[in-house]
Amino acid sequence: MDSRWRNLLILIVVIAAAVGIYLNLPSQEPGFEQEYAELQGAWKSEGLNQETLHADFDALMALPENKLNEIKSNLQASIANLENEASKEIAEAYILLINIAINTKEIQTLNESIDSSVDICNNIPVFQSINSKQADLINLAESFDLTVDSFTEEFPEEAAEISFNRIGLIAEEMRAQLNEDNETLALLELEC
Amino acid sequence: MNVKKLALVLILSLFLIQLSGFAAAQAAFNQVAVHYQGSWQWWADDYEQLTLKPDTGGMSLREEFDFDVDNPNERTITVSYLGQHYTIDAPKSQLGDQWVNFIVKKNGQQCGQKAEFLPLLSNAVIDLSGECGIKIWANWETRVTPFETDMTIEKILITAEEINRAQNEYFKNGNKDRIRALANMIKTANIKLxxxxxxxxxxxxxxxxxxxxxxxxxxxxxxxxxxxxxxxxxxxxxxxxxxxxxxxxxxxxxxxxxxxxxxxxxxxxxxxxxxxxxxxxxxxxxxxxxxxxxxxxxxxxxxxxxxxxxxxxxxxxxxxxxxxxxxxxxxxxxxxxxxxxxxxxxxxxxxxxxxxxxxxxxxxxxxxxxxxxxxxxxxxxxxxxxxxxxxxxxxxxxxxKKDLGTTASVLPTPTGDKTGAIFIEFKEFPEGRGKENVLVSVENVDITTKWFGNKLIVYGLTPNQKYDEIKVILAGKIVTYPNITAREFDKGLLDDLP
Structure with a gap:
């Protein structure tokens, strides 16, 4: 073989090997631990000193609604900068958790504002509005569980690391109760 | 079947479905659960569901419940409506044989009390609508029947205001329960213990x-x-x-x-x-x-x-x-x-x-x-x-246990002979609690007691013996005294106490 052809062939093999090696290199995605540590700033900066956001729901519920909204905004802003898929997914789950807390607070406030001595006919619209929020709450909790399921399946090590579990909501049972209440309210409304 | 007939059938079906749903909802809001301990009962009766009927000023339960006002096991009834519990106890009053004391509790708390003088075979309306949201129709039968029945409750009315309040509370409590259930689920999902x-x-x-x-x-x-x-x-x-x-x-x-x-x-x-x-x-x-x-x-x-x-x-x-x-x-x-x-x-x-x-x-x-x-x-x-x-x-x-704030202290015990006794003086009693319900145990053995004013005398003990623990339960307050010595006391003095 002509030496020029031989050199060309060697050059092609070298280039192909280089391309192959480059394509097979492990990705340079930042680690979960590093990004999770950054994510913690979203709630620690708002006064919630927990290692994981899901560690203490009572502490989360004790925060005022504006603080919860700030944590939510922080998380939403963080997602754009996250590169690790596990971090992104857990940030999404945490946003759902914050929404659950906000929604729960709204229901509590509405419910506590109801005066039981007032004619129930006047209260029916508020009860219906609460039930609508309750339905949203069930959807949020169900979405949270689905996200946790997916997270645990895709990233079992990370899930174990932060002890991340599903709520275990029995959504259908709660929806059935809510539907019964809604039907009763609708029929009471007819009587009013 | 032509289109018009089909439409008519559909409309009628929808109307019937609506009507049956309405009846179901009405039934739920007309039902009460009743627990009754009265005369002629072996022990007690539970009626899972009885129906309230519309009545002037509210809704009423028109059933007869026989009471023996002398017997605490045969004179109570609890009516539960949408999670609100109304308990009527009708003991004989200390005012006399023909007086009945109607004590009504709502959700375990006394809301009203009324003593009624009822001549033979007469009727009375016990109106506690302002205090408890109910009215009671009673018929007095004392000395007429030789057996147990002294009085019959013939009707219990829950006022319209109370019905309205109970319905509002039903939905409010349902909301609270759902939120609490979800919060508990979230809370327990992620803790390790x-x-x-x-x-x-x-x-x-x-x-x-x-x-x-x-x-x-x-x-x-x-x-x-x-x-x-x-x-x-x-x-x-x-x-x-x-x-x-x-x-x-x-x-x-x-x-x-x-x-x-x-x-x-x-x-x-x-x-x-x-x-x-x-x-x-x-x-x-x-x-x-x-x-x-x-x-x-x-x-x-x-x-x-x-x-x-x-x-x-x-x-x-x-x-x-x-x-x-x-x-x-x-x-x-x-x-x-x-x-x-x-x-x-x-x-x-x-x-x-x-x-x-x-x-x-x-x-x-x-x-x-x-x-x-x-x-x-x-x-x-x-x-x-x-x-x-x-x-x-x-x-x-x-x-x-919850602390009710009852205070008690052990008094110096007088000397004497024949029995070992410990004196405890109670400085406060929770309102409405009866002293007759005191329970005392010494090292887990129930022991004889007698009240003298606010002083509880625990006796029948061995004189001069040191006891590891004496426990007094009064009005839910459990007071424990460790290492107490029973002092000698003249039992004859106890017999003279009122």
């Missing part, structure tokens, strides 16, 4: 006397995570008790208490908890079994709450009921909560206390046990669960 905080209303419901924890807790001896193998009870995040189901569990739970103040945050895992249980930081404390009567006495003495009502487990099986009985949002039967199935076979379920929207129950049967710690602060009822593979036992409910 199971913790119940006394000050957290999601964990302990504040009853009239005790903090009542109505939820069933399942235990699994093989749970390697330890989450269902242990239960930590905290107060202000300090560990108060740890209940553990041991390996190779056969007949009981173990209860531990920290030797010194211990923050819950110092326990991060089950292995760490196990280390502490086996160290001097915690000590296992004795617990003893009490029977249902004793517990009922403690609760009734303490809180003067209504009950007991009785439902057989056979009836529960027949109705397919679950352990919703333990927390039913105030409904005597049925309700919405809780997992689990009735494990006990036979026996009787006593509904001890309809307190503020909560019903908790004691299962009395071959499989259940009610335990009290030696300090009298913790009471729990448990049984073994046979019906699932993973669950080995369950605690049906937990009661924790």
């Amino acid at each position: 199971r913790v119940l905080e006394k000050d957290n209303p999601n964990d302990f419901i504040d009853g009239e006397l005790f903090f009542v924890h109505a939820k069933t807790e399942y235990f699994d001896e093989e749970d390697t995570s330890g989450k269902t193998k242990s239960l930590i009870i905290t107060e202000n995040l300090d560990v108060k008790y740890v209940i553990v189901i041991p390996e190779q569990w056969s007949t009981e739970f173990l209860v531990y208490k920290p030797a010194q103040e211990m923050k819950f945050s110092s326990i991060v895992s089950f292995s760490q908890l196990t280390e502490k249980l086996h160290s001097s930081e915690m000590q296992q404390i004795p617990i003893r079994e009490i029977d249902v009567d004793a517990l009922e006495t403690i609760i009734r003495t303490s809180a003067e709450i209504a009950g007991p009502a009785a439902v057989t487990t056979a009836a529960l099986y027949a109705s397919g009921a679950t352990l919703a009985m333990y927390y039913t949002g105030g409904l005597a039967l049925g309700g919405t909560a809780a997992a689990g199935t009735v494990a006990a076979t036979g026996g009787t379920i006593l509904i001890i206390a309809p307190v503020a929207g909560v019903t908790y129950t004691i299962i009395e049967g071959s499989n259940t046990h009610t335990m009290i710690t030696e300090d009298g602060e913790l009471i729990f009822n448990w049984d073994r669960e046979y019906w699932t593979w993973s669950t080995e036992g369950k605690i049906n409910f937990i009661l924790l």
Whole structure:
């Protein structure tokens, strides 16, 4: 073989090997631990000193609604900068958790504002509005569980690391109760 | 069938569906559950559902209930409407034989009282609509029938305002229950150990006397995570008790208490908890079994709450009921909560206390046990669960003592002879509590007592003997005195006391 052809062939093999090696290199995605540590700033900066956001729901519920909204905004802003898929997914789950807390607070406030001595006919619209929020709450909790399921399946090590579990909501049972209440309210409304 | 006829049938069908739905909803809002202990009853009757009928000023239950006003076991009725409980007790009044004292409680709290003089065979309307939201129609039969019936309640009316309030509360409580259920699920999903905080209303419901924890807790001896193998009870995040189901569990739970103040945050895992249980930081404390009567006495003495009502487990099986009985949002039967199935076979379920929207129950049967710690602060009822593979036992409910602020102190004992006695002076009594319901035990043995004014004389003891512990239960306040010596006392002086 002509030496020029031989050199060309060697050059092609070298280039192909280089391309192959480059394509097979492990990705340079930042680690979960590093990004999770950054994510913690979203709630620690708002006064919630927990290692994981899901560690203490009572502490989360004790925060005022504006603080919860700030944590939510922080998380939403963080997602754009996250590169690790596990971090992104857990940030999404945490946003759902914050929404659950906000929604729960709204229901509590509405419910506590109801005066039981007032004619129930006047209260029916508020009860219906609460039930609508309750339905949203069930959807949020169900979405949270689905996200946790997916997270645990895709990233079992990370899930174990932060002890991340599903709520275990029995959504259908709660929806059935809510539907019964809604039907009763609708029929009471007819009587009013 | 042409299009017009089809349309007509469709419209009629929709109307009928609407109408049947309306009837169903109306039925639910017209129903009351009644528990009745009256004359002619062997023990007590539960009517799961009776129908209220529209009446002037509200809705009424038109059924006859015979009362014997002399007998405390035959003169009470509890009507439960949408989670609100109205209990009528009709003892004979101290004003005279023909006076009846109507005492009405709403959700365990006395809301009204009225003494009525009723001539023979006369009728009276006991109007407590302002105080309790109900009116009672009674018929006086004293000395007419030679048997037990003194009086018949013929009608109970719940006022329109009360009906409206109960309906509003029904929806409000439903919302609260749903939120609480979800919050509990979230909270317990991510903690490594199971913790119940006394000050957290999601964990302990504040009853009239005790903090009542109505939820069933399942235990699994093989749970390697330890989450269902242990239960930590905290107060202000300090560990108060740890209940553990041991390996190779056969007949009981173990209860531990920290030797010194211990923050819950110092326990991060089950292995760490196990280390502490086996160290001097915690000590296992004795617990003893009490029977249902004793517990009922403690609760009734303490809180003067209504009950007991009785439902057989056979009836529960027949109705397919679950352990919703333990927390039913105030409904005597049925309700919405809780997992689990009735494990006990036979026996009787006593509904001890309809307190503020909560019903908790004691299962009395071959499989259940009610335990009290030696300090009298913790009471729990448990049984073994046979019906699932993973669950080995369950605690049906937990009661924790609440301080009512009663104060008491031991007085210097006069010298004398013939009997050993200890004098205790009570400086305050909780309002409305009867001194006749005092229970005293010396080293867990019930002992004879006598009141002299505000002084309780505990006697029948050995003179000059030192006793490790004397425990007084009065109005729910459990006061314990350690290391007391019974002094000699002239028993003749006791006999002279009024």
